[in-house]
Amino acid sequence: MISKKVGIVESIKHSDDDLQDIRVNVGGQSQRAYNYPKMTGEVSIGDKVVLNTTAVELSLGTGGYHFVISNLNNMESDLDADGHIMKLRYTPYQIVVDSVEDHESKYxxxxxxxxxxxxxxxxxxxxxxxxxxxxxxxxxxxxxxxxxxxxxxxxxxxxxxxxxxxxxxxxxxxxxxxxxxxxxxxxxxxxxxxxxxxxxxxxxxxxxxxxxxxxxxxxxxxxxxxxxxxxxxxxxxxxxxxxxxxxxxxxxxxxxxxxxxxxxxxxxxxxxxxxxxxxxxxxxxxxxxxxxxxxxxxxxxxxxxxxxxxxxxxxxxxxxxxxxxxxxxxxxxxxxxxxxxxxxxxxxxxxxxxxxxx
Incomplete structure (x- = not known):
C-alpha cells in the first residue's frame, strides 16, 4: 500500500510556512520532494528524511515527486491548535483543527x-x-x-x-x-x-x-x-x-x-x-x-x-x-x-x- 525510502536533503528550491519544494538524494539519485512544515517540521539541507515514494514508483500523472513523512533530524513538534476536531482521523498523520462548528469556536x-x-x-x-x-x-x-x-x-x-x-x-x-x-x-x-x-x-x-x-x-x-x-x-x-x-x-x-x-x-x-x-x-x-x-x-x-x-x-x-x-x-x-x-x-x-x- 505504501512505499517508503530514506533520502538526504540536497537543496531547497522554494520554502515558506506551508510548503517546501526540495531535492533529495535517494539511492544516489537527486529527486524532487515536497515537505509540509506545519505537519512534519521544517527541513534543512543535510537532513535525513523518510519519504513516501509511492506515487513516483507508480508513475502517477499528479505524483512526479515524493512527500516527506518525517524528518529524522527534527522528529518532535508541539501541539499548536485551539480546536478539538480531527482531520485525517485514525491515521498516523491525524491533525487537530479549529473547526467553525466546534462548540468552543467563536463561530x-x-x-x-x-x-x-x-x-x-x-x-x-x-x-x-x-x-x-x-x-x-x-x-x-x-x-x-x-x-x-x-x-x-x-x-x-x-x-x-x-x-x-x-x-x-x-x-x-x-x-x-x-x-x-x-x-x-x-x-x-x-x-x-x-x-x-x-x-x-x-x-x-x-x-x-x-x-x-x-x-x-x-x-x-x-x-x-x-x-x-x-x-x-x-x-x-x-x-x-x-x-x-x-x-x-x-x-x-x-x-x-x-x-x-x-x-x-x-x-x-x-x-x-x-x-x-x-x-x-x-x-x-x-x-x-x-x-x-x-x-x-x-x-x-x-x-x-x-x-x-x-x-x-x-x-x-x-x-x-x-x-x-x-x-x-x-x-x-x-x-x-x-x-x-x-x-x-x-x-x-x-x-x-x-x-x-x-
Missing amino acids: HDIINNFESLDKLPVVVGTLHSMLTPFVASYKRNNPNKKIAYIMTDGAALPLYLSLNVKNLKQKGLIDSTITIGNAFGGDYECINIYTALITAKEIAKADVVFVSMGPGIAGTGTKYGFTGIEQGPILDAVKKLGGAPIAIPRISFADKRDRHQGISHHSITVFDKIVNVDVNIPITIYEDEKLNKIKAQIKENKLDEKHNIVFIKNNKCKEDLEYFGLKVKSMGRNYDEDSEFFDSASSAAYYLMEVCHD
Whole structure:
C-alpha cells in the first residue's frame, strides 16, 4: 500500500510556512520532494528524511515527486491548535483543527442559527484547474466582490499543495478559503459542505462561492468511478440550503479519449444520474461543429429537460487570464491547447454577470 525510502536533503528550491519544494538524494539519485512544515517540521539541507515514494514508483500523472513523512533530524513538534476536531482521523498523520462548528469556536452560534443562503450563487466545478479561469473572469468584472473558495477532499487534502490558490490569494483574487471533510489548511476549517456553505455566506461574507476539489482527480474510465462525482451531492446541498447552484460542465475537444470529447462523460453522469435537483449549466457558444456536438449530447441525455441550460457568448477567457498575469494548465494542456476546457469555467462567471447580476 505504501512505499517508503530514506533520502538526504540536497537543496531547497522554494520554502515558506506551508510548503517546501526540495531535492533529495535517494539511492544516489537527486529527486524532487515536497515537505509540509506545519505537519512534519521544517527541513534543512543535510537532513535525513523518510519519504513516501509511492506515487513516483507508480508513475502517477499528479505524483512526479515524493512527500516527506518525517524528518529524522527534527522528529518532535508541539501541539499548536485551539480546536478539538480531527482531520485525517485514525491515521498516523491525524491533525487537530479549529473547526467553525466546534462548540468552543467563536463561530459556533453563527453556524447553529443559520437559516438560508438567500440565493447566494455557488459555482461547482470538478477539476481544480477550473478555479483560475473562473476567478479571473469574475474578478476582472467584479473587482470589489468577494470570492470564497471551498476545497473538498476529493483530491489533494492539504490546501498548501495548490500553488494556484496561493497565487490567487496573493493577488487578492480569492478573498477566503474553506477546507472541508479531511481537506485542511483553509482560512476556515469545516466538517462538511453544508457548514462550509454557511461559513462562506455568514462568516466570509462572500458574494459568490466556488467549490471544487484540490489538485488531482481519481478516475477509472467507469461510469461512476471518479471523484468528480461529488459535484452532484454538492449541487444538491446548495439547493437544499437556498442557494443558486451553477455547474461547470467539463468540456474539451483536445482530450484524445472519446469519453471526454465535447461534454465529458463525467459531467453527463453527474447531470443525468447523480444530481437530484435542477441546476444552472452555462455552455459556451462555440463554432457550429463543436456546438452541434454539445447540443446533440444535451439532447441525447435530455439534460435540457432536467436543468437550465444557458448558452453564453464568451471569448474573453484568455484576455481575463492575461489581465492578471495568470497561467493555466489542465491534464498537461495550457489554454491554447485546450481552450474550451478553460472557457467553460470562465463562462460560469459571465453567466453570473448576465443572469445573476444585482
